[in-house]
Amino acid sequence: MTASATVLLDVDGTLIDSFPGIREGFVRALKSVGHPLPDDEFIARIPGPPMRDSMYAAGLNGDEVARAMLVYSEYMSGEGWRRFTVFDGMLELIEGWKADGLGVVTATSKSEHFARLALEETGMWPHLDFLGAANYDAGRITKIDVIRHVLDSVDPARPLMVGDRIHDFHGAAEFGIPSVAVTWGYGTPEEWAEATHIAHTPDELDEIVRNHVAAQ
Structure with missing residues (x-):
């Protein structure tokens, strides 16, 4: 340059x-694999790091992360990315x-x-x-x-x-x-x-x- x-x-x-869309996508993703939601303080920190890292930090295992990411990506591809x-x-x-x-x-x-x-x-x-x-x-x-x-x-x-x-x-x-x-x-x-x-x-x-x- x-x-x-x-x-x-x-x-x-x-x-x-972009927190509103990211939060909703994260919540939907965790619910889809039956994983309990972390507290609000944890969720407030999910924007920024790679989403997979946040899911692992929330306690999901590898298979759960893979399935949850499909739900997250599907939501973000629709209305999610627009919520900012x-x-x-x-x-x-x-x-x-x-x-x-x-x-x-x-x-x-x-x-x-x-x-x-x-x-x-x-x-x-x-x-x-x-x-x-x-x-x-x-x-x-x-x-x-x-x-x-x-x-x-x-x-x-x-x-x-x-x-x-x-x-x-x-x-x-x-x-x-x-x-x-x-x-x-x-x-x-x-x-x-x-x-x-x-x-x-x-x-x-x-x-x-x-x-x-x-x-x-």
């Missing part, structure tokens, strides 16, 4: 609030970064299929240089896998990872990439502390990104 710097964006909890809202200011930030010559890509644990559907619906898709997303069949499952895929595919200039969960910050650190925690997502203060920077508002995020560009 020829941009002076590149913003790597998580999707769920960073660009969009865009966080205020995020579309405008992406438009501004692109207009000023920054690279903008995603690095999400959301599947390629559902990530593209959501990003097209938001109007963000035309402003993205690359879709970095999970692909279970390709063995691209963890956030580290996804970030490696982005780095290998587009060789982004001076990347900066923006996300809301600890997987984003640890994934970035694996490659020596600085990170920004956004507090409007699904993370906790303990998770945000693992990031290089913390943004409480879109304006603060924009300032951090601009300072990153200026520091080259």
Whole structure:
């Protein structure tokens, strides 16, 4: 990429609030295999990590996860992926970064299929240089896998990872990439502390990104 710097964006909890659809899909999936639901605190943390990881963490075994994922995917392919809202200011930030010559890509644990559907619906898709997303069949499952895929595919200039969960910050650190925690997502203060920077508002995020560009 020829941009002076590149913003790597998580999707769920960073660009969009997709919790309503993800929660409903998770609940339906666990009920389909007769597994008891975990408490609300656990469910509040399912956006972000790979869904299979959340199901294993909820106590499902391998066979149950395989069957539950079929139900989850079926629901998300229908109404589930549509149940989201865009966080205020995020579309405008992406438009501004692109207009000023920054690279903008995603690095999400959301599947390629559902990530593209959501990003097209938001109007963000035309402003993205690359879709970095999970692909279970390709063995691209963890956030580290996804970030490696982005780095290998587009060789982004001076990347900066923006996300809301600890997987984003640890994934970035694996490659020596600085990170920004956004507090409007699904993370906790303990998770945000693992990031290089913390943004409480879109304006603060924009300032951090601009300072990153200026520091080259």
